[in-house]
Amino acid sequence: MAKLKFGTVEETVVTREEFPLKKALETLKNETIAVIGYGVQGPGQALNLRDNGFNVIVGQRQASKSWDKALGDGWVADKTLFSIEEACEKASVVMYLLSDAGQIDQWKVIKPFLTAGKLLYFSHGFGVTYKEQTNIIPPKDIDVVLVAPKGSGTSLRRLFVEGKGLNSSYAIFQDATGQALEKALALGIGIGSGYLFETDFRKEVYSDLTGERGMLMGALAGLFEAQYNVLRKNGHSPSEAFNETVEELTQSLMPLVAEKGMDWMFANTSTTAQRGALDWKNKFRDLNTPLFEDLYASVASGKEAAIVIEANQKENYRKNLELELAEINASELWQAGKTVRELRAK
DSSP states (O other), rough: EEEEEEEEEEEEEEETSSSSSSHHHHHTOOOOOEOOSSSSSSSHHHHHHHHHOEEEEEOOOSSSSHHHHHHHHTOOOOTTTHHHHHHHOOOOOEEOOOOOHHHHHHHHGGGGGGOTOEEEESSHHHHHHHHHHHHHHOOOOOOOOEEESSSSSSHHHHHTTTTHHHHHHHHEOOSSSSSHHHHHHHHHHTTTTEEEEOOOOOHHHHHHHHHHHHHHHHHHHHHHHHHHHHHTTOOOOOOHHHHIIHIOOOOOOHHHHHHHHHHHHHOOOSHHHHHHHHHHHHHHHHHHHHHHHHHHHHHHHHHHHHHHHHHHSSSHHHHHHHHHHHHHHHHHHHHHHHHHHHHHOO
């Protein structure tokens, strides 16, 4: 493990050079890894592990779209694709990658198979952190670890195929065997992490829920709508409003920010853009800081978890969710986006 400074703060980081794939394979050579769930994170992690040479199987509810997707990805029924119960029974490493609601629902199914010495793996700290609400309390005689890719399972797989990696956090919740850390790092390398940085279950879920509701999705979507609507209200066409709000950001500026940083972006734009951005940056920061503080407090108190759990338990939740998503899809903003994307130069 390397100690690197991020700004002025020193953190523990694990890279592929320090923990190469060969070492990861050796660490887990006697393990059968069961990926439970084949929805958001499951496919990317399972396929990357398989392609990297690990002994991996998939556990999924039968007669479901995800079961059919797993078959389509080359998993073979009764050989590498099993029911959740069968996969957990065969596995020494159980990667619990169902949705948060699915984890709550299936916990009573998998818990009997979590026998002494096994390893339980999460990619999200939700179930364990909010155990009072989820009732997900792991047995004391197993290892419990977390590796959380900082992006979707789709991105994890795409970057792996391109020979790249997606950064991941890792955490040890419980080390019953004395090997939890070594195995967690091996799994992190196995799923295709670019590098791994240390956290704990609570910090992972607090940052994740804040990010999803904030800058990564909720705040970003809200800012898109706000600017687009103001431009349209003032007579700008849908194509102009979309290009100035979304297209230029995603296609031109964000790739440069990802490559070189926002500091570089500020230093390499016109003086008009510099002056305006510098003047308005602090206004946006100061206006939104109280909102982010409220958001973080809501996450830390467990309120956000309670909202999610209650919503997922409602009989008509899926139907109502589809209506909300359909409303976004049908909005002029994102309908304009479809046309703009079709016009991108190939």
